[in-house]
Amino acid sequence: MKSLLTLLALLITAASFAQLKEAAPETAGASSERLKRIDQLFKTYIDNKWISGGTAIIVKDGKIIYYKAAGVSSLDTKAPMQKDAIFRIASQTKAVTTVAIMMLYEEGKLLLDDPVEKYIPSFAKPQVLDKFNAADSSYTTVPAKRSVTLRDLLTHSSGVGYAQIGSKEARSIYAKNGIWGGIGVENGMILGEKIKKLGSLPLLHQPGEKWTYGLNTDILGYVVEVVSGQSLDQFFKKQIFEPLGMNDTYFYLPKEKTSRLVKLTAEDENHLVKSVKEEALNLSGPVRVNYPAEPGTYYSGGGGLSSTALDYAIFMQMLVNGGEYNGKRILSPFSIRMMAAKQFDKFTSPDTDMGLGFTVYTDRSVAYSPLSPGSFEWGGMFSSTYWIDPKQKLVAQLFLNQYPNSHSEIHAKFKVLVYQALRE
Known part of the structure; x- marks a missing residue:
């Protein structure tokens, strides 16, 4: 038995030093x-004009077993989708920011139960929304019972809401104070300035009282800046992307890579895919659709990155390897175990748990999903999904760039088709 465990440890170590190859x-x-069958899934949705195209990648046991592009990257030019196409990954950025926080945790520079005001003073003495007047966005507040902690932010239990896509109260109060979701904002906006302002605005509920999806990870991104002394852009680049060899992941693309950015699509009144003009996306406020290809200064840890299927697979493989990839250790296995552990007992899903920055599958999940218990995931608003299955040593990613998408069940079908192809 001892020799078998030693062999398994050697195999895991060898996998963490290997680069992904088909x-x-x-x-x-x-x-x-x-x-x-995944090819046919793509074909069906493209032929029915439900999507314009996408990329998909599956890695099992450290080997790329599926990596394809389908459809077109632009409905206007009909340019074929390429495997190295660059997609707006939106909230898939949250996983990277979570890893950055855990890196600083491992360096002894912060603790997860630290109050946010330790790093951002404007979050001191938080107030909670009491009464709200929709006519003029005025409101009254009551004192919060305690400070917001970094763990609250990681589990979306802080009471911070989402600009543009959150509750009517959050949308109204944040818009009045110039707080936006961080995607496609005007050039010149600075993360720290907006997050400091956000700290002075009321929470939607008492910290820890319930789960509310919000700008929590953008706040964590600024915490990374304060603690590290680097911009979030530079921290990601120097501490995560360059060590892992993620050469196509950026907040704002270099000019030589902008031609690979997939054109965003939307739907017509019949829920068929259509082109989106660069100024046409409106999320309770204008969003510059082509933001990754333009100059920018706002580094949204909650949604600002763009990436490729391969780059994000490398990031996920690091996590399934226990924090190491290509001989570079980013995190310890113990931190990843924490990230995939139940952290909050009032999560809105009855079958999955809320970890640190991720939804985590449980023993209850097996009744409706093929993902193994302990798998963890998130997704992106432009119709993208990913997950990490440590038990199966599997990671997978499906990238589309479409908003809205009435045919988003393609992501659930993709999960089924990944697991039905496994023999063991």
Whole structure:
């Protein structure tokens, strides 16, 4: 038994030092024939004009067993989608910011139960919304019972709401104070200035009282800046992207890579895919659709990154490897175990738990999902999904760039088609 455990440890170590490469699915216990069903899934949704195209990648046992592009990257030019197409990953940025916080935690520079005001003084003595007047966005408040902590932010239990896509109260109060969701904002906005202002605004409920999706991870992004002394852009680049070899992930793309950015699509009144003019996306306020290809200064830790299927697979593989990839250790296995552990007992889903920055699958989840208990995931508002399954040593990603998407069930079908192709 001891020799078997030693062998398994050596195999895991070897996997963490290897770069991702394509391999025959059968070498990782999967079926080439059954993976073709994903091709048909893409074809069905493209032929029906439900989506314009996308990319998908599956990595099992450290081997890329599926990596394809389908459809077009622009409905206007009909340019074929390429595997290295760059997508707006929106809230998939949250996973990267969470990792950055855990890196600083491992360096002894912060604790997860630290109050936010330790790093951002404007969050001291928080107030909670009591009465709200929709006519003029005025409100009254009551004192919060305690400070907001970093753990509250990581679990979306702080009481901070979301600008543009949150409750009517959050949308109104934040807009009146110039707080936006961080995607497609005007050039010249600075993260620290907006987060400091956000700290002076009321919480929607008492910290820890319930789960509310909000600008929590943008706040954490600024905490990274304060603690590290670097912009979030530079911290990501120097501490995560460059060590891992993620060469196509940015807040704002270099000019030589802008041609690879997928054009955003939307839907017409019949829920069929259509082109989006660069100024046409409106989320309770204008959003510059082409923001990744333009100059920018706002580094949204909650939604600002763009990336490729391969780059994000590398990031996920680091997590499934226990924090290491290509010989570079980003986190310890113990921190990743914390990230995938239940952190909040008032999460709104009855079958999944809220970890640190991720939704975590449980023993209850197996009744409706093929993902193994302990798998963790999030997604992006432009119709993208990913997950990490440590038990199966599997990561997968489906990128579309469409908002809204009435046919988002394609993501659930993609999950089914990944697991039905596994033999063991």
